[in-house]
Amino acid sequence: MADDWLGKVRGHVGEAKGRFDTDRREREAAGNAPASKNIILTEREVRGEWDANRVLFTTLGGQARPITAEDLAAFRHNMRQAERRFEGSKGITARQVIDLASSTPLGYVSNKPGQPRSDIDKARREITMGVPVSALNGTIRFITNAGPDSKKVSRHHVVVNLHEFEAAAAQLAATPNDGKGGKSSKQIANWLRKQKLSFDCDCERHRYFFRYVATIGGFAAGRKETGYPKIRNPKLMGVACKHVLRVMTELESSNAVLRFLEKHLASVSEYKANTTVKQVEAEEALRFKVPARIKTSEQRVAEARKVREKAALARAAKVAASKPPKKTAPASRRAAKTAAETAAETLGKQFDMSPEQVMAILAAQAKAK
Ligand SMILES: [Zn+2]
Incomplete structure (x- = not known):
């Protein structure tokens, strides 16, 4: 036992x-x-x-x-x-x-x-x-x-x-x-x-x-x-x-x-x-x-910051998902996609996540609507 x-x-x-x-x-x-x-x-x-x-x-x-x-x-x-x-x-x-x-x-x-x-x-x-x-x-x-x-x-x-x-x-x-x-x-x-x-x-x-x-x-x-x-x-x-x-x-x-x-x-x-x-x-x-878990105060502060950042990202994703997609011509649609990827990359860096993780959160938010 x-x-x-x-x-x-x-x-x-x-x-x-x-x-x-x-x-x-x-x-x-x-x-x-x-x-x-x-x-x-x-x-x-x-x-x-x-x-x-x-x-x-x-x-x-x-x-x-x-x-x-x-x-x-x-x-x-x-x-x-x-x-x-x-x-x-x-x-x-x-x-x-x-x-x-x-x-x-x-x-x-x-x-x-x-x-x-x-x-x-x-x-x-x-x-x-x-x-x-x-x-x-x-x-x-x-x-x-x-x-x-x-x-x-x-x-x-x-x-x-x-x-x-x-x-x-x-x-x-x-x-x-x-x-x-x-x-x-x-x-x-x-x-x-x-x-x-x-x-x-x-x-x-x-x-x-x-x-x-x-x-x-x-x-x-x-x-x-x-x-x-x-x-x-x-x-x-x-x-x-x-x-x-x-x-x-x-x-x-x-x-x-x-x-x-x-x-x-x-x-x-x-x-x-x-x-x-x-x-x-x-x-x-x-x-x-x-x-x-044995956590020092420093570790607690770092973890609390991560939680706040993830919440902020989720809120940002919600706002982005609530905006109706614009009807665009094929060429500019490609450009828009690149812009979304760039945004995902930027957000990812900020929140310590991969662009794919950010995209997944955005997709989940869009689906949940
Ligand atoms: Zn002892």
Whole structure:
């Protein structure tokens, strides 16, 4: 079955908490390791309290080599850059996550031709499913399929905190029950999913490459990471793993998530709500689910322009078709045909279509009359 990866919905909170607990324990042990074995580069060290006897490595510049005082200055610079990129504010929107993953990606080390080069590439190709399975107030739990190279697990847990949940609940409370006036629960749910949020993922990419970025950007929903990713991501590029990118896309644009949020909001009482999807509901929803396309804002603008242009062409074709054909002598009829072809060519160029496609639209319009 295509949704084998989903597994059991029951117990998903326990499984997610178990994985995050393991991460926390391992990180604590790494932080407490004796100096000779400790590889964590702490906040204070990055700020300059650096013991020159300590040998830690970085990949800044390409090759792994011992960290110098100049590297620490470069790390501080990278932190300021990242803070600026995330506008130094609390939280991030789903749209910003997708756009930043595209504009400032963290590349993959092994750039084999034809292989995915970024997390957004991987999200598009490998992580085709992301479904909300439960929500407690503003915390929404999603499950995604794991990528084809994942040997340990078949699914991942992405936790999203919607920062404006209480504001949405307040809006809903101010809406009369008679269906008149105020915003509908669908409108409020749609507003809520476009506001600021924070997130966490249980995968290793998030853990070793992005959790630090999420921490300084103010959008880490789980454990905060204070150790600088000097080996994995010294330039602090990118923003989210492929699982989070899939979830951000579904959260922001899929009808399934909109319905889920609407249902969740509808159950709010005294600013609290607790929703869990049943196993059969989750399986049923996945059976017909087509993954939402992961589009950057740039791609959306380009697609909207194409739609407008096609509509303009159709209108132009309608006007042309409504004009009665002139009775002309054979010679000038030939000339008229050439003129129509020239027009089709011009329109075609303008609308990114072949002259034949334009002629076909004109013919269809004439026939429809
Ligand atoms: Zn992940």
